[in-house]
Amino acid sequence: MKKTEWENPPKHRIQVVFEKQPTKKIESSTPALVDAFHQPLRSCMEKLEGLIGLSSIKTFVHEIYAWLEIAKRRREAGLMAEQQVLHMVFTGNPGTGKTTVARLLAELLKEMGVLSKGHLVEVERADLVGEYIGHTAQKTREHIKRALGGVLFLDEAYSLARGGEKDFGKEAIDTMVKSMEDYKDQFVLILAGYEEEMNRFLRANPGLPSRFPIHLHFPDFQIQELLQIADMMVGEREYRFSIAAKERLSHHLQQAMEADCVSFGNARYVRNMVEQAVRHQAVRLLAKRSVTREDLMTLRAEDFVLEESTGKSNSMMWYNQGTEKQIWNEWLS
Numbered sequence: 487m488k489k490t491e492w493e494n495p496p497k498h499r500i501q502v503v504f505e506k507q508p509t510k511k512i513e514s515s516t517p518a519l520v521d522a523f524h525q526p527l528r529s530c531m532e533k534l535e536g537l538i539g540l541s542s543i544k545t546f547v548h549e550i551y552a553w554l555e556i557a558k559r560r561r562e563a564g565l566m567a568e569q570q571v572l573h574m575v576f577t578g579n580p581g582t583g584k585t586t587v588a589r590l591l592a593e594l595l596k597e598m599g600v601l602s603k604g605h606l607v608e609v610e611r612a613d614l615v616g617e618y619i620g621h622t623a624q625k626t627r628e629h630i631k632r633a634l635g636g637v638l639f640l641d642e643a644y645s646l647a648r649g650g651e652k653d654f655g656k657e658a659i660d661t662m663v664k665s666m667e668d669y670k671d672q673f674v675l676i677l678a679g680y681e682e683e684m685n686r687f688l689r690a691n692p693g694l695p696s697r698f699p700i701h702l703h704f705p706d707f708q709i710q711e712l713l714q715i716a717d718m719m720v721g722e723r724e725y726r727f728s729i730a731a732k733e734r735l736s737h738h739l740q741q742a743m744e745a746d747c748v749s750f751g752n753a754r755y756v757r758n759m760v761e762q763a764v765r766h767q768a769v770r771l772l773a774k775r776s777v778t779r780e781d782l783m784t785l786r787a788e789d790f791v792l793e794e795s796t797g798k799s800n801s802m803m804w805y806n807q808g809t810e811k812q813i814w815n816e817w818l819s
Contacts, residue, residue, distance in 0.1 A: 530594040534587075538718065538753075539711045543587055546702060547594065554598055571699050572600070572674045573666065575688070577681040578704030581752030584678045585639060587704075592637040595674065602672075603635030611645040614658040622654040626661040633673045643677035644687035659691065666697060707752050712739050715753050719760045720785060725767075730787035735759070738790065763789040 530551075534544050550572075557567040572595070576584040589606045596604025609629050616622040630638060640662075646655035666675060677684065681703065688695050707715065713736055720726060727735070738759075743750050751758070766789040771777050 529597065530590055533590055533593075537583060537586065538714045539707055540583055540587070540704070543583070543702060543704065547591070550591075550700075551594065551598070554600065569671075570600075571697070573698045574674070574676045574700040574702060575684060575698045576676055576678040576702050576704060577684045578678075579680065579706055579750065579752060581750075581754030581756075582704035582706060583753065584704050585641070587702075588637055588639045588676050588678075592674070595637075600671075601635055601637070601674065605633075605636035606639055607633040607636060608639045608641065610641050611655065611658075614640075614646070615654045619654075619657075622657040623661045626658045627665065630662065630665045630669065630673065633675075634669060635673065637674045637676055639676045639678065642679045642683075644679050644683040647687050647690055659694075663693060663697065706743075706750065709736060709739055709743070712752070712756050716756050716760060719757060723760075723764065725764065725783055725785050728784055728786045731763075731785050731790060734787045734790050759790065760785075762791070766791060 530547060531544070534540070534547060554570060557570060560567040576588070578584055585606075585608065592601065592604045592606045595601040607629060613629060614622060614626045616625050646658050647653075649655050662675065675698075677687075677698065679687070688698075713732070716735060717727070739756070742755065763785045767785055770786075770789065771781060774781070
C-alpha cells in the first residue's frame, strides 16, 4: 500500500492500517482475549474462524474489541477515555469478504453496546444519487436513517466522485459527511472499494480521511484458500469433488488469477463456478437411466466447462456449447 498524506491522522485520532501480513507481536497477543469473560468477542470470532483466510482481519477484530473494552473500563474507573471514531474504509478486490466482515462487525458492536440494532444496510451509487437537484440528498438521508443503530456499507464509494463538481454524487458525499455529525455515534459508515480508487477518492476529498480513522485492506485469496472455500461450498450443498475435478478447478483458478488479477472475483468467482458445475452435473445425470447416491453427490471434471485458453468460464449460462448441450439434445431426441 502506498504511503499518502491521509495516512497520518491528527494525534487525537487512532489510525488502524492492516497490510496483508499482520505482525507476529499482534498475532501472539490476541488469543488471550478469547475466554468465557469476553462472550461478544467469542461469538463473533467463532463466525470469523469459519471463514477461510483473512488472518489480518481476524487480528483487527481482536484489537477493536480490546480497544472498546478497555476504554469502557477506563471510564468506569474514572479515567479519561478517548471517544472512539469507528467509521472505516475497506479496500480490496471483489469477493474478498468485505461485506461479510462488515456484517460481523455490526453484530459485535451491538453486543458491546456501541450500536443499538447491529444491522447492515448495503448501498451503492445508484441507491444514493437522484435525478434532480435535492433528490440525492433526500435519498441519501433516507438510507442513513435506515442504518441508524447499525452499519451503512457503501460499496464502490469512489464512484460518487467520478462525475466531477457538477455530478450529484458530490451531493451524496456532502450529505453523508453532515449526517456523520448530525447522528454522531448512532451509526457506523463503511466505505468500500478497490484499493487504488479508494486512495484517490480520499485524497480528492480533504474532509474525508480524518473522518475514517480505520483502514482495512482485504488481500486476494491464494489458490489453496480458494480450493478450501470451494470444498466448503460443495460440502454445504452435500456434494464433493472427484480427484480430477479438483485438479481441473485448481488449474483453472491459477489461469484465471494470472489472466485477470485486478478484477478476479475471488470467493465470488469460486461460488459461481460451483453453482455452474452443479447445474452441469444435473444435466449430465438427467441423461442416465439410473443414478446412485455417489453419482448424485460427485462433481466430475466434465461438470466444469471451462475455456482454458482464456482462463475464463461461461458461469452465467445454464449449459455451454459443449458436452452438456450435446447430452441434453441426445436426451430430448
